[in-house]
Amino acid sequence: MxxxxxxxxxxxxxxxxxxxxxxxxxxxxxxxxxxxxxxxxxxxxxxxxxxxxxxxxxxxxxxxxxxxxxxxxxxxxxxxxxxxxxxxxxxxxxxxxxxxxxxxxxxxxxxxxxxxxxxxxxxxxxxxxxxxxxxxxxxxxxxxxxxxxxxxxxxxxxxxxxxxxxxxxxxxxxxxxxxxxxxxxxxxxxxxxxxRENQIYRQVIDELPDSISVRDPEGRFVIANPATATLLGVSSPKALIGRPGAELGIAHPASPPHPGDTHWTFQQAVKRPDGSTSWLQTLEVQLNDQSGRPEGLITHNRDITDQKHLELELDERQRVLAFAMAQMTDGVAMFDHSGKLLFCNARYQKLFPLTSDVRVPGANIRDILTAAAERREQQVGSSPADVAEWIDEITESLHHDAEEEVHLFDGTWLRVSTRPSPDGVSMVVVSDITRLKRTELELLNVAERLREEATTDALTGLVNRRALDQRLEIEIARSLRSDTALSVILLDIDHFKAYNDTYGHLAGDACLKAVSQCLGQVFRRPADLIARYGGEEFLVVLPEVDAETAYRLANDYRELLAALALPHQASEFGRVTVSLGIAAYAPGQTDRSAIDLVGRADEALYAAKSGGRDQVSGWRRRFDVVPRSLRVVH
Structure with a gap:
């Protein structure tokens, strides 16, 4: 044992x-x-x-x-x-x-x-x-x-x-x-x-769009992420390890600006390999060992080259604006501490046409404002209390730096700037900014027009494909929340290429407009969405409309277009016709997506085309038994 x-x-x-x-x-x-x-x-x-x-x-x-x-x-x-x-x-x-x-x-x-x-x-x-x-x-x-x-x-x-x-x-x-x-x-x-944590940190650092690196006290790179390699124009972060930052135009690690500082920021210019100059906003954090001695720096660099260019551009614009303002003829007036008008130029009087006769040296600011309210040169309220409050407010503003915009009776806009001096005299500068205001309104109108153009098809005036995709996703989500039906109709003009070859592209554009106008006559509800899907294809989104109703509306449209009898010699029907495909989601159906719904409508459209054109077809696999009213209609 x-x-x-x-x-x-x-x-x-x-x-x-x-x-x-x-x-x-x-x-x-x-x-x-x-x-x-x-x-x-x-x-x-x-x-x-x-x-x-x-x-x-x-x-x-x-x-x-x-x-x-x-x-x-x-x-x-x-x-x-x-x-x-x-x-x-x-x-x-x-x-x-x-x-x-x-x-x-x-x-x-x-x-x-x-x-x-x-x-x-x-x-x-x-x-x-x-x-x-x-x-x-x-x-x-x-x-x-x-x-x-x-x-x-x-x-x-x-x-x-x-x-x-x-x-x-x-x-x-x-x-x-x-x-x-x-x-x-x-x-x-x-x-x-x-x-694992180090791997996560490393992955986070590698995925950051900003440059993150660690350098030793001699300025040599110890750690660098891909953004640093891209910023410095090298092939990979490994190519930076051990290289001094000075070789790549990076400043040597700086000492703390103040004793005890653990991090500091500064801006630096870096020469790129292609000879261009980039500006960096640099944050440096001192890295210490366990005994507290510095052993390197963590550096975060953000490329602010575009910001620098914008700042220079802004400075240039400000200089231009200052020069322009110096050349403008503004109204100038000076009031003493009691509100008496000491001086004004002719431009000041001309800018206030209804009260120019009382805006004379010696007049008190309260008398001038009372006349402006009585003659309705400015809208200041209808009750005496409102007028009195307005006069008190303007009189008090003479003793403080103030700037306001004034809208006169004739649509003129004025900017009134008040600058008091230590001796109690206030200088008021009045500038006509009507043109600036109109430009601002025009820019707002242009922005609104651009927004509309971004979502509207230029030829037909219908919603374009980009806006359609957004609206359709919204309607899918809404129909899911309310558990209601949702149908789409995808239609295509038959033999449209042949139509263009026969009648020319101008006639083709007119044909597209006629087809889209017919759509607007049939689908008139505010909730209905008619969009140009692409080329000669159109898509109609019908919220809260089931397949039966969608079929009826599609046939109404087909008959309305047939009644127009737009000639089409290259078509077997002798007139412009369309093929229509329908897809629908019924209440209770929770598996919904825009791609799936449009894809089914496209399959139905293909079936209508294959069946001889000028007809309506539905996505048949949706139903075990297809009602007669849902069958292909010629």
Whole structure:
């Protein structure tokens, strides 16, 4: 029989080996997901438990002690219920197989330890806590305590004197094995978490559109993201590593502007490889080691070249504007601290035609404003209280920097600027900004027209494809919320290319207009949307309209167009005809999308074309039985 001490040390070696093997195998299991990791962890720990039972300390026939509890506790606590089962089942099965008087107590001990460790795992998960290092000695204590409690059920001869020191040694080794193995697994998990976080940080940095880099105190690049490589005109971030920033036109890492500063910003000009100059807004953050000594800089660069150009352009425009204002003839007036008009030029009087006779030196500002209100030169309210409040407000503004825009009775717009001086005299400059105001209104009108043109087909005046796509998505969402029907009609002018070849493109444009005007006569509801889908195709969106109604409306339109009898020599019908395809969503139908609905209408249109043209066809697979009114109509 082997020495019990040899068996115990062999058990310790097995535990260390199994934990080491798992740290190497875990990466393999992680490829298959977290459940595979738990099951694999439990299986490895279970096999390790069986391995410890191969080198037991035997006190009596059928009574064995080993460190299997260590691996079972680790499996349950670190892996959870799945790992616990994967470890416990093979360990119990093996213990049953080898049998002996101590088998029942051994299985109870294994089960209790696994349950206790699983409970600890679930308790941590329930409270959203992660396994910390101090949990390992706690787990070791609980494992040893349960193991000692179950010894009472083991049939050991009380007269044997050598089992007490062996049991004490086994308990100490079990405590150390659980604690040290737990610390090793905790450390491994911390390393993996740090690695995952680093990978996430690296991916975030690599995906940032701005340049992020780290340089050492000598200015050499240590880390750089792709945006930095693009900014500096190199092939990849790897091409920057180890190169001084000065070679690429980047300023050497600066010292903090003020002692104690940890970050600072500045602007710098960088020469690109193509000879052009870029402006960068640079943020530098000092990177210190654990002792607080600087060991590099984290640099964030943002390309502000366009902003710089805009600033220069803005400065130039401001200079031009200042020159233009200096050449303008503005009205100028000066009032004293009591509001008496001291001076005014002729332009000032001319800008106020209805009160020019009272705007003379010596007049008080209150008298001038009273005349302006009485003669309705300005709209200031109808009640005497409103007029009095307005006069008080304007009089008080003489003592403060103020600027306002005044709208006169004849549509003229004036900008009135007030600048008081320290001696109580206020200068008022009045500028005619009517043209500027009109330009502003014109720009607003132009913007509105551009918005309309962006969503309108120039030839037919209908909604264009771009606006249609947006509106159709809205109608799909609305019909889903309200659980209502939604139908679309896709129509195509038959033999339109032949029409253009026969009558010319101008006639083709007139034909498109006639077809679109007919659409407006049939689909007249405010909710109906008529759009030019492309070329000679049109699409009609009909909210809250079922397939039956859509068919009826489509045939009404086909008959209306037929009544126009637009000649078409290249058509078998001798007139302009259209083929129409219909698709609809019924109430209760939740699987809806614009692509699917238009695709079905396109299939229906193809069926109408294949069936001989000048007809209406629907997406037949939508219905098990197609009503007669929904069948192809000629």
């Amino acid at each position: 082997e020495s019990p001490w040899y068996s115990l040390m062999t058990n310790v070696s097995v535990v260390a080996f199994v934990v080491s093997v798992w740290t190497q195998l875990r990466d393999v299991f992680e490829r298959f997901g977290p459940r595979a990791v738990e099951a694999g962890f439990g299986a490895v720990m279970g096999l390790g438990a069986i391995a410890t039972m191969l080198f037991p300390v035997q006190f009596a026939p059928g009574i064995f002690f080993d460190l299997r509890a260590c691996l079972l506790a680790l499996a349950a606590f670190f892996g959870g219920p799945i790992a616990a089962l994967a470890a416990l089942i093979p360990a119990i099965a093996y213990r049953l197989w080898i049998g002996g008087a101590g088998a029942p107590a051994g299985m109870v001990s294994m089960t209790l330890i696994t349950l206790a460790a699983s409970f600890g795992h679930l308790a941590l998960r329930r409270h959203g806590l992660r396994i910390a290092r101090w949990h390992s000695p706690a787990l070791a204590f609980a494992t040893c305590a349960i193991g000692l409690l179950t010894i009472a059920f083991v049939p050991i001869d009380p007269g044997a004197s050598d089992w007490v020191p062996l049991m004490a040694a086994r308990t100490v080794l079990l405590f150390l094995a659980v604690m040290l193995s737990g610390l090793a697994l905790t450390h491994d998990e911390e390393l993996r978490t740090a690695r």
